[in-house]
Amino acid sequence: MADLMKVTIDGITVEVAPGTSILNAARQIGGDIVPPAMCYYSKLEGSGGKCRTCIVKVSKGSEKDPRPMPKLVASCRTTVMDGMEVQNITSPEVLEARSGVVEMLLINHPLDCPVCDQAGECDLQNLGYEHGLQKTRYEFERRTFDRIDIGDKIQLHMNRCILCYRCVFTADQITNKRVHGILNRGDHSEISTYIQTAVDNDFSGNVIDVCPVGALTDKTFRFKNRVWFTKPVDAHRNCDHEKCNGQVTLWYKGADVLRVTARKDQFGEVESFICNTCRFEKKATSDWNIEQPTHIPDTSVIASNHYETFKPLPVIMENLALQKANQVELEKTSKF
Amino acid sequence: MGRKLLLEHINVPGINTLEVYRQKGGYRAVEKALKTLTPDEVVEEVKKSGLRGRGGAGFPTGMKWSFLAKPEGVARYLVCNADESEPGTFKDRYLMTYIPHALIEGMIVSSFALGANTSYIYVRGEMMPQIRILEKAIAEAKAAGFLGKNILGSGYDLELYVQSGGGAYICGEETALLESLEGKRGNPRIKPPFPAIAGLYGCPTVVNNVESIAAVVPIINDGGDEYAKVGIGRSTGTKLISASGNLVKPGVYEIELGLPVEEFIYSDEYCGGIANGKRLKATVAGGSSVPILPANLTLKYANGEPRLMSYESLAEGGFATGTMMGSGGFIAFDEDQCIVRNTWNFSRFYHHESCGQCSPCREGTGWLEKVLHRLEFGHGKMSDIDLLVDVSKKIEGNTICPLGDAAAWPVASAIRHFRDEFEWHVKEPSKSQTSNYGLANYANPIEKKEEEVKQDNS
Structure with a gap:
């Protein structure tokens, strides 16, 4: 070296x-x-x-x-x-x-986080929290596009797109033919397949995972649940697709698998791309071998419902009455 | 009478044909270079001449050529950037229309110097007549043995192609031009690597402006030292200026660099003064993307010395009181012109032409345009003016290619110098729709230095 x-x-x-x-x-x-x-x-x-x-x-x-x-x-x-x-x-x-760049990214963004499936695991949302302004200085109508179905499993919500080109590179490099690109120029440029039904490929679902915002969403998961109410679990299956290793994250709500995604690392990037069969069609626990709960950093809102450990405030440790009141929680922390 | 190197024979009838062009001494440079000089000697001559890129950035051409990587067994390319689309600039189109062989001759000599066996002229899509003219000229040159295999028995082969663009301003940026030439979407590439290392099809490539390439011809004919004697300081040679706006005689002029701006505007040899007996209000000295200057700073520096038409002199004073040579698109505004409207119009152009690749430019150009539209049509607020300055600062320098800067500078400079006119549009919204702000104090003699400093700080 x-x-x-x-x-x-x-x-x-x-x-x-x-x-x-x-x-x-x-x-x-x-x-x-x-x-x-x-x-x-x-x-x-x-x-x-x-x-x-x-x-x-x-x-x-x-x-x-x-x-x-x-x-x-x-x-x-x-x-x-x-x-x-x-x-x-x-x-x-x-x-x-x-913060200037974040402001630029947000001026034409619809800010529809309350109804967006990506909310809770959205890079733009995180960025907005850290660097954004409370109030927008942009006083004009935001650009809008119609929603487009890319095949029957993926929906493109172009209003939310920040034109990162990740999905274009995915379509170019992961799938074997590119039927996906950018049309037009400037702030009216848009991701498009041109012919809406054209994306038909074993790996096309990966564009959902690489999308940093909620522009490309999984139609089998749309509006099913908020991500922070679901419980992610690492799992795998023996996928017979040669390029797919079948290692995924299952997102549970109760006993149901609501969606399947590739496993993501701490920087939000997938570890390996998965095929559409694993992603869209295997939604029963019996299809999978469960490994372990997915590690979610405690800064993520996804962790807030499931994995948060009780961190007693200093005042509790000094006050007997409070310790009694929080006895159940305190026992939990000492158990781990 | 200033010296003419490029347009000397422009008025000779039939100069666009090979026959007349040769009678006037054309293709001497090809013969001299291919028969008596080595490629390195040609590069050396161009270096000695001090020729600076005529496309806008003003980077020394000889230096650019010497940076070209020369790995064994890899093709090298010369690409001529004829995607001239800067508002206010039309010199390349003029040159290609009337004296196309000057460009072809320059291309042959330059390709020889760089060792390129295939060269391209990338012409903007709207210039269909010029494409036809160039193709005809290439066919003539080929028939006369100046192109093709074994040119003039020197053993050097060159094929020259004209490629039409799609009419995008962004394809004038050299890496976007190369993408477009490869048949892809014209998005600028992220540098490094620079085209000199990995350009067209990943091979070392030089991209030069039409005028830079044409200027190689007189450099080879007369020698680099001779060329360097024309001009002033580091701005050597002659420059084509596309003069437009409220001038008595707009058009393309070849000037010796170092000509006083005042002489250029008012002398009868050049623009002949401001049309209809009006007074000069402002100028954009180098094409739409350079900072706009009020009349007093156009003619003189902040310290009262006369400003000259040269790379250094136009940039004197930095962004506070100077501008740039750019591509030589000289636009003059008389007292009736509205600076707010003009700034909005420029912004509209950059909004339309932004490629949409990187966020600050994609979103910011649209934002600038909308705020300026509001100001111009009488719906503006006082806070909009500072908003414009802030947005342009957020774009400037944070983008992949210079289009972001080009969109930000005209807005920032218009507000820097013409703030009272912007404020007038806010204070008198209905009046601003029907009348002009007028000349105000923009042509007044420049105040003393101490006051100038105070103004900068405010």
Whole structure:
């Protein structure tokens, strides 16, 4: 292996292989300094660079050429140099620009989270909470499109789309023929299959998983439930499709499997793409071998109903009366 | 009378044919380069000439050529960017229409210098007549042995193709142009890698403007040092300026760089002053994407020295009091013109032409246009003006390609210099629909330096 490169992100130094992007270097460190990414997807070649939410400041170009980069750069498409110093959350300039990008992403977004199936696991929603304004400065009508059915299992809700191009790359790289692309230009550009029934492919359902917002939704799950009322469980089956390993997450409500998705890692990216049979047709517990409850980070709203452990406030530990009142919960915490 | 290098024979009847063009000394540069010079010597001449890219950015052409990667066994390409679509710029179309062989000759010499055996001229889709003219000129040159296999017995092969675009402004951005040339959607690529490393079909590619390529001809004919004597400082040679707007004689002019702006506007050799006896209010000096300047700052720097037509002089004062050479689309506005309306019109263009790839430009250009529309038609609010400044700041510098900057700069500069006119549109909504704000103080002599500084801070 070639020499490792030393890169410092927000004061934390990490050594990474040459050719690594700043974003992936930050992901190796983890935590708050990882820039958010709406369009970059490590499993899709050529993705990234478009949404501009991952912009960072390069305050020192490299050991050899210490000049800072003149503009903020997209961390997902900028490769690290030895000795590079990057500022993400420590730079007010970056945070300012990022909140600008979030504002731009939201001005034409319908903000229909209350009726959107993606709510609760939506990257744009998370980004909006962290960087968005309480009140919009946009006082015009938002652009609207008609909903389009892409095949009988997927619905495209173009109003919510942020044009990350992930689904286009998925259709291009995962499925064997691309019948899916972008029409038009500028803020009237739209994802389209042109002929609505054209997406017919064993892997087409993956466009739902890669979509960072609620633009592409699973029609078999539409309006069935809110994600935070469902219980995710890792499971697998012996899928006979050569490219599908059958490793999925099942989303339960009571005893029913409401939907099946690919397993996602901590950055919201799927571990491996799954076929449409696993996704849309196997919705009985008997089809699957259950492994374990899916790990959900406790910052996610999905965790709020099922996995939250009781964290007693300091005042409870000091007050006997309160300890008695919370006895059941306190016993639970000591049991684990 | 300024020196003419490109348009010297423009008025000769039949100069668009090979025969007349050769009588006037055409294709001398091809003979000289292919027979007596090596490719590296041609590049060296262009470097010595100090020629700067005429498409807008002003990057030294010789330097760009020397960055071209030359791996063994990989084809290299020269692509001529004739997707001229900047509002206010029409010099390339003029050149291609009237003297197409200047471009063909430049293409042959430049391709030879870069070692490209296939070169393309990417012409904007609307320029159908020019495409026909170029194709005819290529056929003539090929019949005369200047194109094809073993040109002039030198052993050098070159095929030249004209490709029509679809008429998108964004395809004038070099990487979007290459995508379009490959037959894909014209979205700019994310750089790096730059085209000099991986351009057309992943091969090393140079993309040059029509005028830059045509300027290689006089450089080779007379030598780079001779060319460098024309012009001023680092702005060498001559430049085609597309003059439009309220001028007595709008049109394409070839100027020696370093000509005073005042002389360019008012002398009879060039634009002949402002039409209908009006007074100058503002200019856009380099095509719609450069900052607009009021009349007083157009003619003079903030310190009172005269401004010249050159890359450095137009940029003097930075964004606060300067503008840019750009592609040489010189638009003059007289006292009756409304700056708010013009800014809205430019924004409308950028909104329409944004490719929609990256978020700030896709959403922001539309936002700017809508707010400006509201201001222009008398429904604006005072807070809109600061909103425009803020939105343009959020777009600027945060996009993949320079279109975001190009959309933000005209808005930011119009508000910087013409804020009172924007405010007037808010305060007098009905009056602004029927009458003009007029010249106001935009042509007044520039105040003393101390006051200038104070104004910048406010």
